Amino acid sequence: MRNVIAVFRKELRTYFFSPLIYIVGAAFLALCGYFFYTDLLHFVTFGFGVNIMENFWQLMFLDIRKFLLFCVPFITMGLFAAERHLGTIELLLTYPLRDGEIFLGKFCAAVVAVMALLAPTLLYPFYLHSVQPYPLLPVVAGYVGLLLLSVAFVSCGIFISALTESQVVAGVVTGGILFSLWAVSWNEAAVNPETLQVLRAISMFDHFHGFAVGVVDLRDVAYFVFTVLLFSHLTFRALEARTWRGRR
């Protein structure tokens, strides 16, 4: 546990003492702010100010989800790729640390970094509530969904980062995979209904949709937990690769 915290603290320090996270954060919050404004306008003009969950928060959560997809790869891309590139991986792996401790420390740090991006958006529900009170619990469900989605994104990003030495490659591939997991169920006309069922089950974004309308479905939670476990497992295998390469 102590080792996990040590790695975690080192990663956080690396995040918050370099400019990248502030640039990504600024872009993320600027986009969120702009869409908060336009979605609110939409709600007032076309939603006639009724059913705030359906006509406003749903749109807002689906927009935040899109921006997360663009921002998370920037946060996860360096986790292992930078260590490989710098050569510090050789130090890290020869310290008395288990692979799991290194993974967990980095994973938690990345999740905290993403939460730091999301945290300022909490201003919106509270601001709206102060203008006109409405039930907050469904919004909480939406944020639970965003959190699960972020954790799943991070687990995917950390896995890709463990495969390569190049941060750019790690970032682009992570973005590509996350985008694919969103886009698989887009074109309903292109596939037959059975296949669409399967694609919907895979699609990370379809599983998010319930949360966006304020519904926490255990099947969706299970999907995200499974995704995180799968990518974590793959990351371990990727780190282990050094121990079986060169065997015969």
Next chain:
Amino acid sequence: MIEVRELTKYFGKIRAVDRVSFSIRRGEVVGLLGPNGSGKTTLMRILTGFFPPTSGEAFVGGCDVQRDSLGVRRRLGYVPEHVVLYPELPVSRFLAFVADVKGIERSRQRARVEEVIAECGLESMERRLIGKLSRGYRQRVAIAQALLSEPEVLILDEPTVGLDPRQTVEIRSLIRGLGGARTILLSTHILTEVSLLCGRVIIVDGGRIVAEDTAAALSQRIEGVSRTLIRVDGPPDMVAAAVRALGEIERVEPAAESPSDTSRGGSAFVVVSKEGESVRREIAALVVRHGWGLLEVRALEPTLEELFVRLLGAEQRTGADA
């Protein structure tokens, strides 16, 4: 303290380390000498538990590098080659992180970090970002992180490569100060470094051990032959012939020279002989006798290439005898 038996490592079809065996006792300082690509780094990475060997076994401080990798990693300090460390961390913050992961108790951490900072001469750099340090200081930080847990075994991979001459001298004296209680294995391709720092030398080439000897015995082997550079202002053919006629001379050959050397005038020769000092004396007297001008007489430092040629040559000869 370090025990290596029949260690072999393949990367695909390339055999990087080939049935290497040696052992190092507690407190010994051993140099791993060899040209680039001879398997030094691979060998060290196996010993540090970075990756396992293809076959064979290795023990550090009594722990098997494969079965008890964590135990090995707790017992050693490692300075990899060309390590950049974390550029965005300040020196003291980085060392605190290492102290944490190396399991130094919280209450002792600060004191211990300050100790190694003093030991490695980093006091003035404590708060600087590692990325802003010069190479020499970065190497000190790398050595400091290896020393933090007071390890029994230190493994240093090419600790002076890429440093300027002053930094090299400083790092060497730092390493010399580390010997004594600690067992040190350091790799290098610089011959003088070995004789300066190490009690014993293991010479590797092509992944195999070519020779293993004390530094003293090794330098004796090299001293069996001495090379002298002479630059004489006189007719080249006559000079060469006259020198060749002196006793105890093995060979006289024209020296390979760079343009800046030829501008110094005269003609230069490399004289190979059993003994150096008396030959230099005789050559000086000879040149004066003939009324030529003696521009330069210099004993040439033995090079790693020469040592290899001699060692490999000797091995092939004994091979042929058998």
